[in-house]
């Protein structure tokens with residue numbers, strides 16, 4: 299498919315939880331890349347720190363800066379989320395946010411490399427956890443390279459007002475960088491305002507709404523057995539469908555000459571029940 303980036307405005311609406319839930323139920327080969335400059339949490343949390351040594355994007359960055367070894371070491375830095383199949387792989391994030399500075403000059407390099415994974419043999423989708431934009435040095439090159447950007451938000455007023463400003467900031471940046479329009483969508487987590495109301499007020503379609511499911515979220519944060527029939531896993535598993543539909547529509551539209559200006563998005567879309 300391509301790069302699918304998840305990001306939030308501020309706070310902790312559930313970007314990592316959502317990305318992990320989606321990754322565990324993805325139907326195609328997938329790399330989940332933790333590119334949150336504030337640090338990754340899946341290795342220490344969901345995977346219980348079960349590794350013999352440091353692994354992840356921090357190690358890749360060190361190697362790439364030292365001797366350009368990103369390509370030769372990439373696959374050895376991944377953790378198999380459902381071993382031994384190597385179909386759903388995790389690229390763990392930095393452990394110490396202080397390390398994040400070393401990533402800044404490399405975001406474009408990672409973006410290019412991730413884009414190439416879609417054309418690999420076998421091809422991999424890349425789901426990128428970009429963390430929140432409120433922190434300094436967000437991985438903008440990854441958002442610009444993404445075929446789909448999912449802005450994760452809770453549905454209460456303070457979250458929505460921060461998200462509204464972020465929608466405009468992302469739209470502005472993508473326009474400035476000549477990214478064709480129509481790839482930004484809202485992904486709403488939990489209870490609160492209605493989905494169609496959110497979509498209307500923020501002037502951006504909601505691609506899906508994930509249920510408040512603290513039991514599953516707890517397992518995804520701290521480890522344990524993830525049950526596929528839990529509400530969060532079912533909704534996360536269904537997310538791939540509208541994402542793929544959006545990609546297909548976008549590709550078809552981009553095949554038309556002249557489809558370059560960012561347009562105002564339609565009011566609502568998504569899986570049945572999402573709007």
Ligand SMILES: Nc1ncnc2c1ncn2[C@@H]1O[C@H](COP(=O)(O)OP(=O)(O)O)[C@@H](O)[C@H]1O
Nearest residue numbers: 310311312313314315509510511512515516519
């Ligand atoms: N769908 C959900 N239902 C219930 N709790 C959730 C859900 N998604 C996330 N959470 C909880 O919200 C908190 C923040 O989630 P996290 O994924 O770490 O957010 P972020 O990555 O945006 O900082 C965690 O305690 C997590 O367990």
Ligand SMILES: [Mg+2]
Nearest residue numbers: 313314334429
């Ligand atoms: Mg997170």
